[in-house]
Amino acid sequence: MKINDLSLYSRYAFRDLTRSYSKILSIIITLLISLFILSAILTIEDSLENELNENSKVLLGGDLEIDYNNKEGDRSLINQVESFSTVSQMVEFSTMISTTKNKNNKTSFTRIKAVDQNYPLYGEVIYEPIGSLENLNKIDNTIIVNENIFKNLELKINDIVKVQNKEFKVIGTVKVLPDIGGAFVFGDFALTGKKTLDNLELNTLGSFLNYEYKIRFDGDENKDNKINKIVNIFKNDSKVKIRYPENSAGGIKRIIDNFSQFLSLVSISAMLIAGIGIANTLLSFINQKNSSIAVQKSIGINSVNIKTIYYLQLFIILFFISLIAYGLSFLLVPIVDKYISDGFGLNIEASFSLTNLSIVFLVGLLVIIIFSIPTVNSIDQIKASSLFRNVFQSLQFKYSKKSIILSLFLLAILIILFAYRSSLPYYSLIYFASFFVCLAMFFYVSRLIILLLRNNLTNLGISSKIAVKNITQSKSITPITVMSLGLGMTLLLTLAFVGSNFKREIAKSIPDIAPDYFFLGIQNNQKDLFQKVINETDEDAVIEIVPIVSAGIVKINGIDPNTYISNSNDSYWVIMNDRRVSWVDTIPKDNPILEGSWWDTSQPNKLQISLDSKVAKDFGVNIGDKFTLRIYGREIEGEVVNLRLVNYQDLSINFAMLLNPQFAKNIPHEYLSTIKFKKADNFNEVNFLDQFPSVSIIKISDYLSKVTDVLNKVFIAVSIISAVTVIIGLVVISSAIIVQGKIKTFQNLIFKILGFSKKEIIISSIIEFIISFLSIILFSTVFSVIASKFIIENIFQLNWLFEFEIFLYVIIGVGLTTLALIILTNLKYLSPKVYPLVRNE
Template sequence: MSAFVPGNAPANHQTMRLAARFAFRELRGGLKGFYIFIACIALGVAAIAGVTSVSRALTEGISREGQSILGGDLDFSLIHRQADTDQLAYLNGLGDLSRVATTRAMARRPETGDQALVELKAVDAPYPLYGTFELASGEALETALARKDGTWGAVVDPSLLARLGANVGDTLSLGRATIRIADTIANEPDKLAGGMEFGPRLLISDAALPETGLIQPGSLVRWHYRVRMAPAPNLEAMEGIVEEAKSAQRDAGWRIRSRANASPGLQRSIDRFAQFLTLVGLTALVVGGVGVANAIRAYLETKREVIASFKCLGSTGGFVFKIYLVQMLVLALLGIVVGLVLGALIPFAAAAALAPVLPVKLAASIYPTELALGLVYGLLTALAFAIWPLGRAHDVPPTALFRDIVTGGAKLPRKRYLFATAATVLALAAIAILLAHDQRMAGTYIAASAGAFVLLVLVARGIMAIARRLPSVRSTELRLAIANIHRPGALTPSVVLSLGLGLSLLVALALIDGNLRRELTATIADKAPSFFFIDIQSHERDAFEALLNAEASDANLQSVPMLRGRIVSLNGIAADKFVPAQEGSGWVLRGDRGITYDASLPKNSKLEEGSWWPEDYTGIPLVSFDEEAATDLGLKIGDRITVNVLGREITAEIANTRTVEWQSLAINFVMVFSPNTFAGAPHAHLMTLGWDDDVPEETELALLKTVSNAFPTVTAIRVKDAISQVNDLVAQLAWAIRGASSITLIASILVLAGALAAGHRSRIYDAVILKTIGATRARLIFAYALEYAILGLATAVFALLAGGVAAWYVITQIMDGSFVMMPVTAAGAALIALVLTVGFGLVGTWRVLGEKPAPVLRNL
């Protein structure tokens, strides 16, 4: 009889059509047993589609509000100096012009002596060119900043009032000027353009700025010239306008940004965060793939008689494969559709939930490209984990399918299925890497995940092998638990695989977070100086140092000249066209860098290659470069670097490279020049002060008050305050990352539940037989609890090792920090594993033990 394979074999498409008919007929029985399958796929797809859609919504939001964020269509920024007459004439020719000055300063309450570091911003009358600057009272900004009764007005961030214990109407000392708090800021449209802030905003009129005395030669002030063009050019035209501006004013030395990249730092952060979360979503999909494989194996086990009937009637193994492949694809597509619907809704939910905390409004919409990416990831993951178990069913003979449920070995599927599985996995990895913002990091993450997956398989087999070789124990319950771990059809591989990846990821993130906090609050805080003093003018330097020596005679002082400069070119290649050898130090080429000069090697540096210049050196300008940055950029001794300082381009030759102790937070620079390079250039000085031993907070605050009163134009940064602010930021980011990464753990729980459900049938047989020969429910529950506890503990140990290695690599190799293992994190991971495995296991066991023996025994 040849019902499935007639004499003349049908065309391939006809065979596929026939397989599809059988597949859909079988699906009429419902989705029982596939809810975990669908949930695993849906969760991973929703994570990827949702994360990429939110990232796109943020990017679109920045793009739509680019003019308001930047404060104009174009922004030309200079540091230390203002634009000259020719440059102003050029800028005025582009469109309407507004000037903004930004710097850091100390604001003080004369009545109480309280003071705080503020981000000072001085604006002119046309500000803002785009967007609306809103005050809490609704008053016009120009009115609030106006001079009344001889005192200039200022508007402040509400947090400054809390920090100083001040109210609207109070006066503050700012440099040498007295200002009046006229109002608080409700909305600052161009706040994002300023980058990271170390203090609350204080905004004044640019007419008041000269009276503060903060503007001196070499002061760390950035001048922004915003241009509003009429009509406003489209985004495609902006790049050409920027290039034209660079050519027209080659010697200006300004940094030009357009509304097309209004906040590049924020955009880079969004891209990196989205990449990480996409990889987390992919990990959730891979973990869910284990659930897919479990569900398929369990489903095929229930179809033994059906498959046997197909083969007895003449069906080939390939035809059986096609039938169940179609079914798997249909179910996968169902899960993908659910995931895509959830992913499409996530940007709208995020826009509503995060509106109060996000610095930019999300452009919530449905983004087909991002949803298509989720579909591709979901489909490839389903195929990668479905082909293997379906392929193994290809060669199982009908007689074997009728045998007892516990028989069967671990025979590999045919080569075609092995090849198809490998090709699908490689395609999945290739897409993840090629579409990543940082391909090196994505590749490392994929390789680590693949390595962890392979290790988990080996760990599961190792646990089974050890259990198989253990000597017999006297405890019946423990003996039964050990036997359950290594017997055919054991849950060990599924449990270890399902929990291992999720727990490893969470352990790694927790250890990275803990080590970063330790580095900030302990290691760095111990090594770091207590204060940074900036904008010390040359004529004040000696008097300032004398004051510090008098007030803190037991403290250590360090002082260096400081300028700001921007790398223009390297070996004749423009910085924006230069391709670094590695990505690690690309930040050196973006924006302005602090630079200094010194006749001798700085204290916190170690010479690596080349030689230092003589103290009386008078030759061509030389520069010492940070060793790590030079390696990443592909620079060597003798290469030439051109920097723009105070509007003048200076080319220097790399004379040596040195290792810099960045972790100490002492005075360090990527570039240190020979003293003759900046002979006669106006500049300020940077000074640090620190004690060898801990001093009371009152001592630091008293010194801060004395210094601020004596030198009001010097900005003092208390390092502990800065570390505390960064630590708070790291904590918030860590919680956000761990919250997002919990998706993987949710997927692990789903897979664990699916694995236990898949073993439900065999557990019923076991329980019934054991109860028949005299086992009590209590003893069986204890035996199963021991089994799950052993598996959970083994998985936790692996998660600690794998997560610890991953965290060590990130901290020591990527962040150049020091790593310590944290026992609390270890105990937390073990507890999670034990609670999940024992908890879910006992819930399923309780249901198994409730089965009546008679119906089961009747079918044996």
């Protein structure tokens, strides 16, 4: 086709569109909603990534970070760095903060940053009152707590709190810290001066002590040169880990990636359901243009050119809707920013991305073309000769071998596009496969309903007969209703089942399995006293107490452990930092051995390692492989002798690595304990901390309520977003009814002439809906049960139960909404005016 022709057909397409857009309004609405969701995901993801990239130095807290883990850094080496840059030293640790009022004192497990006067090197700490941050290093024993601690402990400025056994004055509150890249996003936190650190008795393990040195490059010297200098300075210090800005916020990035991947899949589901509606509405639109197309053919415009005009119309719609949807997505950014700035201290701004706009347009184009190929091809069925006979037959979707191959090819591109952009392409592919299997199943369900009802009209009331006739007629909307609503319902039910099972399992773990408290940092010499105090408090308390020591995996079979695993793997955490390891004499009850044998007591001088079987699988490690562990700076080689099944969900003490006690018992260690009280009310946290100031307490129920609170919010957000697929399904159904409008009006006219009441016609609509909806419920329940059971049992490894209450909420909610929509859409066809119809006007 020549450019001139294209320009001419574009003008026709534009003109036709401006005059008939109301007839394809449902195409516009469904496209707009689904492209808006996709745009919103891309825009917010992009804004977040921009913020993280632009602020990577802020999130890291410097141009570079020297991480000494739980040991103070080598001062002579740090001094060398200070000669050409600014260094801010900070120590992070976890401990308890308690109020010191006379009665009803409260405690809070808190992550504290002890910072020097250079903090922060980049970014801004949002705190009040003015000057309190500076005073941390001027006035001893002062602290600034986050707003949550301030509120929960009912503090006032200048109140005195206890940190361990020392008193600190609360001189301010902090809202946002800049360097949150690797640390406490969800927990409570506080700031104190670096000097005050010396006043505390911090133990290295229970306090999760971490020494960090943030570095800012000053002067004009080349940045790479400075990095090289620093790498050289620390090259012989094996305890050091150097972190760069590009590695900051890895955790946040992973959360964003996973969440946006899920939302992308929801949005593409919405788009594909919209595609069903687009195909149907477009076919009706072309049917209405039947005679105009025949006229165009009669004056010599061929089928290809006419099809070009329709494709151009779709292209124009898509172009403008993509722009509008992408533009509208910018309005969401300030809303998301509000939540993110409160939670993460990140401030996001919308920025235009041609790539994202192109992706939105491309995805829309692929979906539109895939679904409109059989529809637009129906134009071939229109013959100019129909104009002589004045007889126009209704068009049907036209499938040819060529068009099916093209549709499949474009679908493959669409799937590859999503899978390629995904961090977990395998899951995306499984999702697409499941989606299309469900789509096909729902199509066959609709055919089955029609087949079963077609020959069973006898012995039915008149309303039921009309309903059955409506379902089984050749232009029935049953397939579209069943497919579009079925897919939306399946997705919504699946997520509802996953959410409710997940929450139930977490809630269930509190009374059944989980202990009441975790106690961290019990010193070797405090073990007996600790047990005595607990027994005095509650003689029936179940105490589990285990030794812990910090160990880092330096090598596996003599080589860098990083060569065994990628940093995106679930088990990467095992080598990311030093881990707590323990030792026990007997096999833990809930940790059965899957492979290998328990400790070989005949070799007490040989380090033996019992490894989490999942970790072993992810690393590709087997029995007999050698691990080199660094414990207190000393490298010790041990052999993996068995693999255990570790269930972290029960919240009891679990370790990825256990050592043989014969070898490990002489290593200096602390203790970690869990307690399950019979008489929990007897236990007073504040009194306990008076006796054990260096011990940290984590109340499991508080911790779990925080986790469930976050999960609740996530699941509500996810469910609301997923409900979009149902909304799109409803728009598709509504448009399918409107498409039937003329037939419905004629049908209702005939009923009117025959003396039917409106009530009987409405009842027939309700019966029609109930027949379709019952089938949808049945099959979407089956599909969602299979999907949610797979997710809960295989991915989360929890128990799955059919949640009848949730099931009822979803089906009643969706059912009533759909029924209301169907009746409302049908209402306007209930009172046809006789005259215009009889005169065929």
